[in-house]
Amino acid sequence: MDVGCITNNLPSIAHPPKHGTKEDKEDEPLVFDASLPRHEHNLPKQFIWPDEEKPCLNPPELVVPLVDLRGFLSGDPVAAMEASGLMSEACRKHGFFLVVNHGIDSRLISHAHRFMDDFFELPLSQKQRAQRKKGEHCGYASSFPGRFSSKLPWKETLSFQFSADKHSKNLVKDYLCEKMGHEFEQFGMVYQEYCEAMSNLSLVIMELLGMSLGVGRTCFREFFDNNNSIMRLNYYPPCQKPDLTLGTGPHCDPTSLTILHQDKVGGLQVYVDNEWHSITPNFNAFVVNIGDTFMALSNGRYKSCLHRAVVNNQKTRKSLAFFLCPRDDKVVTPPSELVDHVSPRIYPDFTWPMFLEFTQKHYRADMNTLDQFTNWVQRNKS
């Protein structure tokens, strides 16, 4: 797919000033670093979001279904029906649910959070050894000044690839050691183990989602076997003007399924019934949400939901986001059971690499990403 012509049709992402031009000085990319003294009271204008997108104070709490996986994991068919029923109700309404008794060691989760602190508290120059390159989705990024010209998110991120393929057992460790040096070997091993746990949990959830949609336990589990997913560490430093900016802007995840662990600070918000709702942190629960790619796989039966992250003026907030993505060669096509004259195809066939490139090079993911991508694919059908 030649994606070149997208650039002219969509609100393209700001291109950083050409080096050496006069804009360089005026538009020197904004970079902030959590370890710098927090004395900035006048927020740079690029971090100030439009009034209609600014955070609201004290949103109501979203009562999210708590899906207990213990029974299903022990083979109890009644528990399986209960769990898939709860998921179905949540996914038809807003696409978010919590999973508990998931079997993942709390020490692994704590290690992952601790290593995240270690990374983001490094001097900026060291973090920039893993600097995300233009058009690529892996690496370290600080608020994306080179990518966007306004509505910059108040966060630093570190993203890397995970492959469930048995020959890729060292992918995470090798990437982190290559970028950051061999002192990151343990960091890499912990995140390789964390991502394997996330991948296995994703496949369990895919079994239940398959059951809930009437396509059987193995349909989506096999589709995401050997997944080629993305792990993202979100680090949100305190902000002196938290009511003017956002940690992560309003969006639907373009990926298939997100398994998120937020720390105790809280800040994740979901847009349901025309209102923003907070999701209260729960160390023992993972927040799970459907992404755009799974919405296409389900032929629109399940919703990819609008959400965002707000910041505060007291504490750093962290979240671990595992984004499930199918192997590169998998074609996203809904099972035949989900397509008929009553429910005709809504989205075109596509592969995840096509959609990912769209979000990285030509369109800032928001609440319309899948529709924009669909329109472009249909316009460019050669």
Ligand SMILES: C=C1C[C@]23C[C@@]1(O)CC[C@H]2[C@]1(C)CCC[C@@](C)(C(=O)O)[C@H]1[C@@H]3C(=O)O
């Ligand atoms: C495929 C992806 C693009 C973003 C990361 C992700 O892996 C899934 C979520 C996407 C994102 C977080 C949605 C909001 C806008 C965004 C630019 C961000 O704030 O980070 C998105 C990510 C991206 O780097 O494009």
Ligand SMILES: O=C(O)CCC(=O)C(=O)O
């Ligand atoms: O940090 C959070 O709670 C949400 C982050 C998010 O939505 C994302 O990274 O896609």
Ligand SMILES: [Fe+2]
């Ligand atoms: Fe998200």
